[in-house]
Amino acid sequence: MDIKEKLRILTDAAKYDASCVSSNSTRKNTAGGIGNAAECGICHTFTSDGRCVSLLKILFTNYCIYDCKYCINRCSNDIERTAFTAREIADLTIGFYKRNYIEGLFLSSAVIKSPDYTMEQIISAISILRHEYHFNGYIHAKTIPGASQELVTRLGLLVDRMSVNIELPSEKSLSQLAPQKTKKNIISPMRQIKGSIIQSKQEMVVYKHAPSFAPAGQSTQMIIGATPETDKSIITLTQSLYKSFDLKRVFYSSYIPVGDNKNLPTTAPPLLREHRLYQADWLLRFYGFDSSELLDDKTPNFSNEIDPKCQWALKNLHLFPVEINKAPYEVILRIPGIGVRSAKKIIRARRYSKLSFSDLKRMRISMKRARYFITCNGHTFENMWLRQELITPLMLSDAGASGYGQMSLFDEPTKGDTIKCLTGEI
Amino acid sequence: MFNRRDIIYLYDGSFEGLLTAVFESFSFHEIPMNILVNSNVQETLDMNYYYVNTDTEKAYRVQKSITQKISRYTMHNIFFTYLSVCSDKEMKILAYIHRCFKYGKSVNSRINDKYVGAVCDAALSVGNEAHKLKGFIRFLELSNGVYYGKISPKARILPALILHFKERFNSMPFIIHDLTHEECLVYNGKSAEIYKTDTIPKLDISDNEEHYKALWREFYNTVAIKERHNPKCQMNNMPKRYWQHLTEMELAN
Secondary structure (H helix, E strand, C coil), X not given: CCHHHHHHHHHHHHCCCCCCCCCCCCCCCCCCCECCCCCCCCCCEECCCCCEECEEEEECEXXXXXXXXXXXXXXXXXXXXXECCHHHHHHHHHHHHHCCCCCEEEEECCCCCCHHHHHHHHHHHHHHHHHHCCECCEEEEECCCCCCHHHHXXXXXXXXXXXXXXXXXXXXXXXXXXXXXXXXXXXXHHXXXXXXXXXXXXXXXXXXXXXCCCCCCEEEEEEECCCCCCHHHHHHHHHHHHHHHCCCEEEEEECCCCCCCCCCCCCCCCHHHHHHHHHHHHHHHHCCCCHXXXXXXXXXXXXXXXXXXXXXXXXXXXXXXXXXXXXXXXXXXXXXXXXXXHHHHHHXXXXXXXXXXXXXXXXXXXXXXXXXXXXXXXXXXXXXXXXXXXXXXXXXXXXXXXXXXXXXXCCCCCCCCHHHHHCCCC | CEECCCEEEEECCCHHHHHHHHHHHHHCCEECCEEEEHHHCCCCCCCEEEECCCCHHHHHHHHHHHHHHCCHHHHHHHHHHHHCCCCCHHHHHHXXXXXXXXXXXXXXXXXXXXXXXXXXXXXXXXXXHHHHHHHHCCEEEECCCCEEEEECCCCCCHHHHHHHHHHHHCCCCEEEEECCCCEEEEECCCCEEEEECCCCXXXXXXXXXXXXXXXXXXXXXXXXXXXXXXXXXXXXXXXXXXXXXXXXXXXXX
């Protein structure tokens, strides 16, 4: 089989992995080497589904001994199977990297023969890149659940980011759909990686040239919509993952029907759900929200019409309006429509002069949502009257495709921002 | 400072020239009506013109005083604004420098000021375009081992790309050809230089190239998930003006 055919099969098998980020690593080029990591991450192209391509995302092989019901590579599925050699992966990566097609390599694999054997194959390909070609670009590798600790350590010393997929949001779903994987097998490498990263950081404080272990941290991924968990349980799980394993990212992958198991839904869940989860994920990591604030037992799922931050703000309207010139940073960050960058701008600028609405406009701070929730020097935006029953339909009509037409207070949210959200970055 | 409505400064279009013009404006205690590049000006009778002689010594003094008294970041803002295509950028830079000396180190926090905001915005947009192109440049391997890439950016972003690719490719020589501004960034494996050029060279492309192009297109087309087709999101993130030089988009155009 020629390399092009192999690339097609093994890319096709890898494409459902959501992660394709190349950020957080500060690996520098060495004398005589090629490549360095850009800390902010760089997107090299965007595919027709709107997702960024920054890494060469391939599987080592799609021969698999496991039979996970939701996975396209399960052994009971009748598809073409093949495997790369370590040399082919290394050559492909270097060839693409020199042409500036990619930022690095994302190597994952189905489980061939045994977890340990698969890990050894992955390590051999990455060793060629790092030691023979002196490649210092970004490498993200998947850890195979059930592989020995020693192999996880060897891999961690070669790559920038490691990840173990948690696959499904609860243990019950996991035992139903991926009977050969256990929670213990997934959690124990995550714990090991966390420990090694902390240890390596401490060593680097003492010894300048101490080997760095996965400098860009670890991440994980779960499939949503294949099992009946609510948004609330997913977000609570996410928060505990961030807290207990110091994860850099949790990725959500909306289930796409590839299996024929009776336990699986036959239709794909809406992509909007995935989008809402990512929005909430950001609120947890950068905005100081707690998962219990976002959703409770009365409303266990996010709204289709408005984003999680607005949903929270409308539930807590007694905290608003917020005075832009006085409120502390943490409070400004919680205003819908104001992000980390805008909040920082406000904090910096108001040290030198009182800010008015026209100042905010000049600072390019979006007023689309924020205007319902703020005051400047005691004034509301165009002296608007802030009440929940007024704000909700106003915001919905803003989000619709109606543009700048007359805003009606009593219209049903016909189009909602469904379309808008679908076109956003995933 | 005297606001002169009857004089226009003309400079040669170089960054040193612009800084010299700023220097002259300060030393004459006057703010000109405008600062323009001399090559694209048609003189009129009712206006006085002052030709700025580019003087590296004077330019260096302006640069030194800004980096020492304000910050290096401020100088970076000024340089990126100079690279931008925003209208009236010279006068914006002059006004910004006036505010730098008025407010001191806090100048970049006062984004609600019209001119500080304008310069910060212009610098940001140049930085954003440079960042996008760090990903979107595609190199071709020539048969002599040099890698060649074409771009058509809005702003003159070549200087902002030097360090990134130099660190990355180490001893690998490369050329980045800016078709919009007819400039070439040439890196010989040791040092980089920017040259003016108005011809498109005849390229002797290496034999490997078609093979890798085909592989890349195969990868690009396969990695998209058909069920999630979303061309609007794709175009939001990668506007169509970048597509013309992308290997994977050649067939789509």
